[in-house]
Amino acid sequence: MEVATELYVLLSAILFVLGAMGVLLRRNAILIFMSVELMLNAGNLALAAFARQWNNMEGHTMVFFVMTVAAAEVAVGLALIVAIYRTKHSIDVDDLHTLQG
Numbered sequence: 001m002e003v004a005t006e007l008y009v010l011l012s013a014i015l016f017v018l019g020a021m022g023v024l025l026r027r028n029a030i031l032i033f034m035s036v037e038l039m040l041n042a043g044n045l046a047l048a049a050f051a052r053q054w055n056n057m058e059g060h061t062m063v064f065f066v067m068t069v070a071a072a073e074v075a076v077g078l079a080l081i082v083a084i085y086r087t088k089h090s091i092d093v094d095d096l097h098t099l100q101g
Contacts, residue, residue: 005049005050005052005053008045008046008048008049009046009049009050011045012042012043012045012046012049013042013046015038015039015041015042015045016038016039016042016043018035018038019035019036019037019038019039019042020035020039021035022034022035022038023035023036023039027092027093027094028091028092028093029081029084029091029092029093029096030081030091032093033074033077033078033081037070037074040066040070041070043066044063044066044067047059047062047063047066048060048063051063084096
């Protein structure tokens with residue numbers, strides 16, 4: 001039994017919309033960061049589904065590359081969030097407008 005590619009793409013679209021809603025509606029920097037990661041993973045799921053459908057290994061290689069870049073983004077992003085928390089004692093993005101120099 002094989003799962004249709006359309007179901008993977010539908011799941012990917014649902015995850016992407018949930019991530020976009022998280023970015024637009026949340027004010028906590030960590031939750032926004034997690035929503036961006038959810039959007040990246042939704043794109044990876046769609047890319048992997050299409051690569052599987054067309055039996056193309058280049059798509060799987062691209063998914064691996066995007067996951068590597070996302071891991072580096074997590075390291076840098078969390079370091080920035082920790083640095084902001086240490087200076088402002090808050091990670092609410094509405095409070096960050098006072099960081100203007």
